[in-house]
Amino acid sequence: MHVNNREFLDASRHWLELFDKRMSYDNVPIHERPLKSAMWFVRDAIADVNTGSKENYLDEEWFCVIVNVIKEWYADRYGSTSCHASRDKLSGIVMLHLTPTIISIPVTTSRVEVEGETAWLTFPDKLQDDEDILELFQSKPNLNYLEPDERKLLLDSIKDVVHWSRSIQLNLHSASGLCEEATAMATSVWMHFEKAISDILTLQQASVAVGCWELHLCIEKAFKVFIYQNNTKKHGHCLDDLYEEAKKFGLVLRPSLLPLLPHWKTAIQYRYGEKYVSIDEAIEIYRVALQVVFEITQGLKKELSVNNASILLKKPRWVGNKAGEARLQPP
Secondary structure, X not given: OOEOHHHHHHHHHHHHHHHHHHHHHOOOOHHHHHHHHHHHHHHHOOOOOOOOOOOOOOOOHHHHHHHHHHHHHHHHHHOXXXXXXXXXXXXXXXXXXXXXEEEEEEOOEEEEEEOOOXXXXXXXXXXXXXXXXXXXXXXXXXXHHXXXXXXXXXXXXXXXXXXXXXXXXXHHHHEXXXXXXXXXXXXXXXXXXXXXXXXXXXXXXXXXXXXXXXXXXXXXXXHHHHHHHOOOOOOOOOHHHHHHHHHOOOOOOOOOOHHHOOOHHHHHHHHOOOOOOOHHHHHHHHHHHHHHHHHHHHXXXXXXXXXXXXXXXXXXOOOOOOHHHOOEOOO
8 A cells, every 4th residue: 555645745744844944044055955854854753664774774765755755845835946956157258259258167077877877977177078168158159150260269268267267166165274264265256256257247337347346356365265274364455465475375376467457456446436447358357367366276275186086976766756656655
């Protein structure tokens, strides 16, 4: 005899409400909640099982059913697409037909090893040979309109932006020995890049100027993360002063980079919309900022680097199943 999934939901609703309220307080993304709720349900609500094991339950058929029934509850509660995880991506800007154009850079890439069973997950720090550059664009442009030299220039620009962006994220995530304040700054560096990119792509003067201030903050915070990692502090917005402090701990940047950036007082004027900056100037500041932050974060101490590392993942039994495909059975 089968137990109706709706009966299971009715019996477990009190637990699910409690779990969901706790995860709301903890700001857990909705797509992560069904699995967490299922694990908490096993831990707190199930006294024993008469088939399989409660101790090693992740591969048990009954746990697969619970996960998918709880997914159904969340889909009903928050909407049918709420449990779909969005793939982590980094934004970037390239020039296409002299127009700033956004690209979306996947943080990881994957390759199926055994269909339906295992797949390789890679943490690349550059554009991979098998990646299709058209997939990086939100709407796939027809690159046949470009002359050969223009196409090469675009491809080189994409490779640069992808390499710098992915490397910055990996370097910041791999940095070791950071205090709480430095960890918060490291986390926010890419947020400022995202805000800058969004501002620049409006092509509106006031927003573009603010975007250049955000780029200044990216560099300033990257310097400070490096300095804080070496157990000292340095305040202020002056990038030259921050670099002088960082050099005491071995940081070396290409001499040509910092002079290409606006003075910190000019950056503050951008912040308040008191100074004009052209789109071309903003794009150049963006590219230089990426290179500077890349070089700073390359110098961070790391206990473990995952650049270009791959791990073989086994597909969990509950992934890809629907709640209606299996039923809970009584003893």
